[in-house]
Amino acid sequence: xxxxxxxxxxxxxxxxxxxxxxxxxxxxxxxxxxxxxxxxxxxxxxxxxxxxxxxxxxxxxxxxxxxxxxxxxxxxxxxxxxxxxxxxxxxxxxxxxxxxxxxxxxxxxxxxxxxxxxxxxxxxxxxxxxxxxxxxxxxxxxxxxxxxxxxx
Numbered sequence: 001x002x003x004x005x006x007x008x009x010x011x012x013x014x015x016x017x018x019x020x021x022x023x024x025x026x027x028x029x030x031x032x033x034x035x036x037x038x039x040x041x042x043x044x045x046x047x048x049x050x051x052x053x054x055x056x057x058x059x060x061x062x063x064x065x066x067x068x069x070x071x072x073x074x075x076x077x078x079x080x081x082x083x084x085x086x087x088x089x090x091x092x093x094x095x096x097x098x099x100x101x102x103x104x105x106x107x108x109x110x111x112x113x114x115x116x117x118x119x120x121x122x123x124x125x126x127x128x129x130x131x132x133x134x135x136x137x138x139x140x141x142x143x144x145x146x147x148x149x150x151x152x
Contacts, residue, residue, distance in 0.1 A: 015118070023105060023117045027124020037087045037127035038101050041095040046125070047083075047100065055081040059100065061090040071141050074107045081107050083113045088144055095140045101125045102137050 030052040034042045047057040055076055062084050066073050072085045083103055089095045104125065105118030124135035 016114070019109070019112060019114075019117055020120050023109070023121040024124050026108065027121045030125050031127060032127075038097045038125045040097055043097050043100060046104075052125070053081070053104050053111075055079060057081040057083050057100075057104075057107060059096065061083055061085050061087040063087055070113045071144055072103050074103050076107070076110075083107070086144060089140075092143070095143065097127065098122070098133075098136045098140050099131070 021078070030046065030049075031037065032045070033049060033051050034046050036042070038046055046052045047059070056079075058075070058081070060082050063086050065075060065084050066086060070086075071089070072083060074081050074083045082141050083100065085096065085099055089099065101122035105121040106113045108121065109117055119130055119134055119137070123130045126133055126136070128136065
């Protein structure tokens with residue numbers, strides 16, 4: 001459904017606000033479906049449920065498709081998604097739900113995904129405020145030592 005323009009806001013801003021609202025509502029539905037905030041314990045259920053992510057998603061710890069500044073990248077092919085995560089996180093189960101929550105916005109919204117949409121969806125499924133979720137993503141990203149980023 002296309003919502004009418006919000007009075008006093010241009011079409012681009014209306015689209016941005018509508019997309020953010022959709023991401024927040026989708027995150028609330030996903031959280032209800034998995035029975036609470038996204039955790040390492042319910043991560044597999046979240047990634048397999050098309051009410052949570054648009055495509056069935058598997059995590060692979062493989063840096064080959066990542067750009068030097070990335071800690072993860074979803075790749076969708078043939079109706080499935082491989083979420084490539086830097087191998088540094090393979091033994092960090094506390095970090096993986098934050099990564100998956102953030103990347104779920106990109107999986108769900110594709111080319112329409114923005115940083116704000118990814119943060120809104122991720123904050124929603126982890127039951128954190130946007131600021132708390134942003135700080136968590138930054139902490140996870142900051143775990144990658146600079147020499148690892150420069151060596152890829």
